[in-house]
Amino acid sequence: MNISANTDVISFGFYKGKGFWSFNVGARADVDATIPKTMFDYLRATDADNFSWSGESFDIRNEKLRLNAYIEVGAGYSRAINERLTVGGKAKLLLGAGSINLNINQLYMYGKDAGIDSEFQLKTDAYLEASAKGLDLEEENGYITDLDYNSFGISGYGAGIDLGASYQVMKNLTVSAAILDLGFISWGKSSTQIAESDKNTTIDKNNYSESSDVLDFDLFGLKKKENKSRTTSLSPTMVIGGEYGLLNNKLGLGLLSTTRFGQLKTYSELTFSANYRPNTLINTTLSYSMLQGGETFGIAFKIGPLMLGTDYMYFGNNSKHVNAFIGLSIPLGKKI
Structure with a gap:
């Protein structure tokens, strides 16, 4: 558990x-x-x-x-760092x-x-x-x-x-990797x-x-x-992902690998996603994840500043993984 x-x-x-x-x-x-x-x-x-x-x-x-x-x-x-490479840390x-x-x-x-x-x-x-x-x-x-x-x-x-860090390999392909909670x-x-x-x-x-x-x-x-x-x-998490953009980057096809090094056991999952972003006001995402012990679907929406969705959808008492989120993003300051 x-x-x-x-x-x-x-x-x-x-x-x-x-x-x-x-x-x-x-x-x-x-x-x-x-x-x-x-x-x-x-x-x-x-x-x-x-x-x-x-x-x-x-x-x-x-x-x-x-x-x-x-x-x-x-x-x-x-x-x-340049047009292709972005790095960060906390x-x-x-x-x-x-x-x-x-x-x-x-x-x-x-x-x-x-x-x-x-x-x-x-x-x-x-x-x-x-x-x-x-x-x-x-x-x-x-x-x-x-x-x-x-x-x-x-x-x-x-x-x-x-x-x-994230790196744009070519015009439509971006890969990223992170290690969290060291x-x-x-x-x-x-x-x-x-x-x-x-x-x-x-x-x-x-x-x-x-x-x-x-x-x-x-x-x-x-x-x-x-x-x-x-x-x-702590229990570190390693994340490796990639996204390929289509239709002038309005449609993104993503693949994400997540590995969590628990104190007693290592857990991993692989997620496929399709992200549709016709404009800055409306975004939607569909995902399918293969986890240890099962599989699950996810769906998410962004409408203006409001975000809501789930990446571990609830399917009744047989659900082994459940997650939902809701958020509100309010930008402050002038546009760049």
Whole structure:
């Protein structure tokens, strides 16, 4: 599972001399998770009314969670080097809001003795790093049972850059490439909690109710360790594209390759598009994308200053990727 949610609180740009300056302040959260099939086998089995631990066992391995949430303050600059080549970049100050690194290397549960339904044995190999202002690890009998956030604040600082360029190979053909979100965030020791498993025990089933949560801290056996500072990297994205113009560039045929290097897995997609722009007031785009795990269509319109559309169209409950956008662009200053 991969989730990347971001929004600009404010963004603006302007031409100055031969270049274009842009500035933005936004918030972002990146989540990567790997959940093994055996975890869902355990949840389904223990949810049954007639479930008995006698003779049952579950061996859950390699369950992982990565989360980075931060505020981005960016300043970008781009300019045309000549009639064919345009280059640009953005420098970003990153203010860390929260980060989690959870590894469940193994979670092994089995009925202690045949015929005894009230007990099961639990062995765990788990590790947790969590950084956030006001973060509290709730404990019971020396073991962590939950994560609690008491306040919001800045708990880490970092930096990042975006780099890109476009080149007009011939009159009707333009290619472009960019690498986004190269950077890191350092989290302070005072805002970081470290925990590691130390659990090889028998649990009385009468005092434990099976949870429907995929992340059930009651089973991980995590104990607090000495805090320490840590550094996390961003999840970079590489974009390579090309567009060929027809009908005096009123019709553009495009091809775009996007690769996102997640914390746990790399995701890629390939998008074909047709862009019709009869004048500066009206633009429309149709797209078709092949993604890992499916395919999707998109459509977008620009009517005057208003823009709306989707590149991951919603097709009901079977949709694996969904995205929609709406925007309003208001130019300021004189025409050049």
